[in-house]
Amino acid sequence: MNHQDLMTVLLSHSLFSDFSDEALNQVFRAHYYEKREYEKDQVIHFQNECCRTMDLILSGRVAVQNLDREGNVLTISIFQDGDVLGANLIFSSRNNYPMTVLAQSLVEILHLDQEMILELCQMNRTFMIGLMKAISDKTLILTDKINAISMKTIRQCIIDFLHYESRIQKSQRIRLPSSKKDLAQRFGIQRSSLSRELNKMRQDGLIDYDAKTITIKDLDARTD
Amino acid sequence: MNHQDLMTVLLSHSLFSDFSDEALNQVFRAHYYEKREYEKDQVIHFQNECCRTMDLILSGRVAVQNLDREGNVLTISIFQDGDVLGANLIFSSRNNYPMTVLAQSLVEILHLDQEMILELCQMNRTFMIGLMKAISDKTLILTDKINAISMKTIRQCIIDFLHYESRIQKSQRIRLPSSKKDLAQRFGIQRSSLSRELNKMRQDGLIDYDAKTITIKDLDARTD
DNA sequence: ATTAAAAAGTTACCATGGTCACACATCAGG
DNA sequence: CCTGATGTGTGACCATGGTAACTTTTTAAT
Numbered sequence: 001m002n003h004q005d006l007m008t009v010l011l012s013h014s015l016f017s018d019f020s021d022e023a024l025n026q027v028f029r030a031h032y033y034e035k036r037e038y039e040k041d042q043v044i045h046f047q048n049e050c051c052r053t054m055d056l057i058l059s060g061r062v063a064v065q066n067l068d069r070e071g072n073v074l075t076i077s078i079f080q081d082g083d084v085l086g087a088n089l090i091f092s093s094r095n096n097y098p099m100t101v102l103a104q105s106l107v108e109i110l111h112l113d114q115e116m117i118l119e120l121c122q123m124n125r126t127f128m129i130g131l132m133k134a135i136s137d138k139t140l141i142l143t144d145k146i147n148a149i150s151m152k153t154i155r156q157c158i159i160d161f162l163h164y165e166s167r168i169q170k171s172q173r174i175r176l177p178s179s180k181k182d183l184a185q186r187f188g189i190q191r192s193s194l195s196r197e198l199n200k201m202r203q204d205g206l207i208d209y210d211a212k213t214i215t216i217k218d219l220d221a222r223t224d
Numbered sequence: 225m226n227h228q229d230l231m232t233v234l235l236s237h238s239l240f241s242d243f244s245d246e247a248l249n250q251v252f253r254a255h256y257y258e259k260r261e262y263e264k265d266q267v268i269h270f271q272n273e274c275c276r277t278m279d280l281i282l283s284g285r286v287a288v289q290n291l292d293r294e295g296n297v298l299t300i301s302i303f304q305d306g307d308v309l310g311a312n313l314i315f316s317s318r319n320n321y322p323m324t325v326l327a328q329s330l331v332e333i334l335h336l337d338q339e340m341i342l343e344l345c346q347m348n349r350t351f352m353i354g355l356m357k358a359i360s361d362k363t364l365i366l367t368d369k370i371n372a373i374s375m376k377t378i379r380q381c382i383i384d385f386l387h388y389e390s391r392i393q394k395s396q397r398i399r400l401p402s403s404k405k406d407l408a409q410r411f412g413i414q415r416s417s418l419s420r421e422l423n424k425m426r427q428d429g430l431i432d433y434d435a436k437t438i439t440i441k442d443l444d445a446r447t448d
Numbered sequence: 449a450t451t452a453a454a455a456a457g458t459t460a461c462c463a464t465g466g467t468c469a470c471a472c473a474t475c476a477g478g
Numbered sequence: 479c480c481t482g483a484t485g486t487g488t489g490a491c492c493a494t495g496g497t498a499a500c501t502t503t504t505t506a507a508t
Contacts, residue, residue: 066367072375091353092360098367128352129315135359136316142366143290143322149374151296151412153464181485188375193465195487211474211486377494405455417495419457435456435504455504466493473486478479 003028006035006110009058013082015134018126027123031116038103045101051089053111057081060107065100065185074149074188077141078104088135090114149188154197157187159219162207172216225282227252230259230334233282237306239358242350251347255340262327269325275313277335281305284331289324289409298373298412301365302328312359314338373412378421381411383443386431396440 001009007024010016016024035058038044044062045051059081066074076099079085089095121128148160161183165174176183184191198214201207208215225233231248234240240248259282262268268286269275283305290298300323303309313319345352372384385407389398400407408415422438425431432439 066370066374068375074370074374076370088360088363090360091356092364093357094361094364098364098371122349125346132315132356132359133317135356135363136312136314137318139312139359139362139366140316140318140322142363142370146290146298146300146366146370147322150290150298151292155464179485180487190466191486192467192488196465196489199487379494403455404457414496415456416458416497420459420495423457450508451506452508453504453506455502457502458500460499461497463496464494467491469489471487473484475484476482478481 001035001108013056015084015127015130018124023123027116027119031119032113033116034111036109036111038107038109040103040105042103043100044103044107044109045086045097047097047100049097051086051095051097053113054087054090054117055085055101056110056112057083057085058108058110061104062107062109063102063104065102066188067100072188073185075182075185076145084131084134087117087131088138090117091135154187154189154193155201157189158194158197158201159206161187162214162216162219166216174214174216176212176214225259225332237280239308239351239354242348247347251340251343255343256337257340258335260333260335262331262333264327264329266327267324268327268331268333269310269321271321271324273321275310275319275321277337278311278314278341279309279325280334280336281307281309282332282334285328286331286333287326287328289326290412291324296412297409299406299409300369308355308358311341311355312362314341315359378411378413378417379425381413382418382421382425383430385411386438386440386443390440398438398440400436400438 007021007028010024011019011021034053038060044055047067057079062079062083062085064076064079064085066076085101086097089097117131121131149157152160162174165177166172169175180194181191184194187194198207198209202209205217206219207217231245231252234248235243235245258277262284268279271291281303286303286307286309288300288303288309290300309325310321313321341355345355373381376384386398389401390396393399404418405415408418411418422431422433426433429441430443431441
């Protein structure tokens with residue numbers, strides 16, 4: 001991807017939609033930026049690492065994860081092309097990544113220097129408003145996550161997940177978006193615990209499932 | 225507090241520090257705003273309630289809490305005078321309060337209409353940057369909370385809390401900032417469970433405590 | 449000083465879910 | 479086709495922490 005291709009991609013992005021070709025070129029000539037590729041499973045940013053750039057995902061999928069010292073993983077959210085990472089760290093009073101950012105596939109990322117972001121904000125209201133929206137939406141992702149996992153049993157997490165996916169996929173038969181291992185990490189639990197609870201739920205007549213799908217039979221069935 | 229007093233208070237706030245007296249007066253004449261008082265324990269915003277205003281705390285303390293249907297409480301954070309609430313909801317793609325906002329004492333809040341916030345952003349760069357900082361800092365509060373409670377035993381939560389407070393209070397003897405009940409809610413656990421674990425930790429020689437203080441003896445003592 | 453209401457401590461009971469170990473299954477690369 | 483890696487199912491064991499019921503202490507109000 002050469003410079004002009006990059007400009008074309010950017011101009012089609014909502015954040016940059018209000019920029020003229022020349023204005024954008026000018027900013028990109030005046031500031032540091034870098035397009036980098038990351039392989040699957042490569043760490044893009046370590047927890048506690050200092051944030052110096054805002055990252056725009058050009059292609060691929062990226063996971064934001066909370067790891068504890070025992071190696072347990074809690075996946076907070078998955079981001080993909082068009083999404084922006086680290087914007088909040090540029091404006092906040094602390095700028096260490098609070099979580100690990102990990103490539104989930106081959107990923108292309110455009111790293112944009114802090115200075116450039118500040119200048120882009122100065123230059124263009126659409127960019128600034130868009131960035132505020134992006135940062136604000138991050139707070140909602142985090143509150144959603146807290147809602148989804150805090151003070152819940154595994155069964156409740158699964159039921160909430162199934163309700164959500166069933167609405168999205170418009171079906172009682174839910175194709176798993178990823179492996180069961182990933183699903184366990186999304187809940188921040190052991191894989192074997194997920195397996196066990198799914199089994200129990202099948203015995204209780206709530207669901208049926210196989211390797212790739214879960215079918216809702218009766219999530220509100222009483223078993224007390 | 226009359227109108228002029230309010231203007232004086234606002235002008236001393238960092239968000240408004242760059243406004244002239246006249247400019248601020250003009251905006252406040254043109255838009256809806258309301259100063260309200262809330263009693264201790266009064267709900268300021270219910271979970272899922274639609275957000276129409278940004279709230280500036282003029283005095284008192286406010287808790288943001290996550291309540292589940294069984295009535296368990298997880299306190300996310302406490303805010304006080306000068307802090308801003310709801311700013312992220314004004315710019316995000318969803319505008320329902322994800323958590324309950326509760327007065328912890330007698331509270332005075334200035335509710336500022338969405339329109340006014342947008343206009344203030346247009347008018348004044350300091351205001352807009354300040355708002356971005358406020359929203360960005362909210363994401364850090366949330367990630368900190370996830371770090372503090374997810375995949376942790378009660379003992380680990382307590383130890384982390386003690387390390388943190390010991391650094392803040394510069395002492396091994398930690399004055400509890402609130403009741404043990406509040407502390408339990410901060411961890412999202414039962415009060416009796418906190419009590420039990422503190423007792424165990426005392427038996428294990430990690431700490432000593434009474435009603436108002438906890439004294440660190442040796443947090444790294446091994447008990448396995 | 450009296451008393452009602454919070455807060456705090458205590459304990460037995462037991463459900464949830466983490467740990468570990470092992471058996472299969474699936475899949476990609478040589 | 480084989481093979482090693484990765485995902486998945488299962489079960490025994492047991493620590494953690496929720497529940498509930500009670501007592502004791504502290505606080506605040508009259």
